Amino acid sequence: MTEEFDASKPIYMQLAERINKKIIRNELGLGEKLPSVREMAVQSGVNPNTVQRTYSELERMGIVETRRGQGTFVTENKEVIKRLREQLKQEIMSEFVRNMKELGFTMDEIITSLKDINQKEGGV
Amino acid sequence: MIELQNVTKRYGNLVALENVSLQLEKGKIVGVLGANGSGKSTLLKLIAGLAFPTKGKVLVDGQEVTRNISQKVAYLSELDAYYHNFTARDMIHFYASQFIDFNKEKANEILDFMQLDPNKKLKTLSKGSRGRVKIALTLAREVPVLLMDEPLSGLDPMVRESIVKGLISFINLEKQIVIITTHEVSEIEFLLDEVILIRDGKVIERALVDQLRETNHQSVVDWLKKMYKGEGK
Known part of the structure; x- marks a missing residue:
């Protein structure tokens, strides 16, 4: 089934974010081949031009490489993926912290609460 | 690729299109949106050579549109037009006899993709299946x-999804432009450039x-909601 996209961001960016998350979770490994533009378009129910734009954007970021006649592959450069992982973490954390501070929570309260929640969910 | 120059189309006293100028390039999927009776279908018919402007010019590939433009333009009507005793396979043969650009193999492939039985008579098919046969016949023209x-109106969500996926799979945006009219944009929003x-x-x-x-x-x-509200008064 086709996944939903939210209205506020271009679809090509949302698709790029999904692929990035897959790479970080290692569902798409280093050097692994991505689906062709057409396959990805059918899978996600979007315009092939949109997928092309997503792939170009990921290529610009150095996350994937397009090899002529062969397709698009995840980079084999571990550093790039490490940086991507770090960058996503930064983005999510800074938004979270900003939201919490806006509500007036202190850093100590935030940390205590994080630990509590993690424990309740049986986390490490 | 497609150009309308100050095109007005009247049917008697009724103005269907008024002074429309447009240029559209290949490689895109374009949605034409608007309420019933806004002029969407007239626009397509003018490009297809099924209607002619009262004023102005319509050009496809630099050539002024006549009935012969059907060699370059495939048109999917919102009406059903078929012989009741025909099967999808008969329709494929019929289309192949009418259009030299018709790719039979592709037509069969699309029917297969949409899981349609080519041997059933069209009159026995559901509306959704007939809709898909029509799409297959249109997409098989190169x-x-x-x-x-x-193409999606009045069809249930499963059928609409199968049509959208069929479209994505079988159009060739390196060579084609696709223009779709609809008054329900939500289904095809992700398809449109x-x-x-x-x-x-x-x-x-x-x-x-x-x-x-x-x-x-x-x-x-x-956007559509806002446009309609903003200009409604």
Whole structure:
């Protein structure tokens, strides 16, 4: 089934974010081949031009490489993926912290609460 | 690829399109949006050579549109037109006899993709299956311009999804332009590169879908609502 996209961001960016998350979770490994533009378009129910734009954007970021006649592959450069992982973490954390501070929570309260929640969910 | 120059179309006293100028390039999927009776179908018919402008010019590939433009333009009507005793396979043979650009193999492939039985008579098929046969016949034509008038209207969500996926799988955007009219944009929003909004025979707005999201943080549906409200008074 086709996944939903939210209205506020271009679809090509949302698709790029999904692929990035897959790479970080290692569902798409280093050097692994991505689906062709057409396959990805059918899978996600979007315009092939949109997928092309997503792939170009990921290529610009150095996350994937397009090899002529062969397709698009995840980079084999571990550093790039490490940086991507770090960058996503930064983005999510800074938004979270900003939201919490806006509500007036202190850093100590935030940390205590994080630990509590993690424990309740049986986390490490 | 497609150009309308100050085109007006009247049917008797009724003005269907008024002074419309448009240019459309290949490689895109364009949605023509608007309420019933806004002039969407007339626009497609003018490009397909099924109607001719009262004033102005319509050009496809630099050539003024006559009935012969059907060699370059495939048109999916919103009406059903078939012989009742025909099967999908008969329709494929019939289309192949009418259009030299018709690719039989592709037609069969699309029917297969949409899980349709080519041996059933069309009159025994559900509306949704007939809709899909029509789409298959249109997509199997290897022409630069594909026009689809309300391909999804009145069909259930499963059928609509199968049509959308069929479209994505079988169009060739390196060579083709696809123009789809609809008054229910939500299903095909993710398919469109560009949207053109028509009201009362006039093109009132045109936008790139990604740009709407990027600069206005709006989906096409949001944009449409706003446009209609803003200009409604």
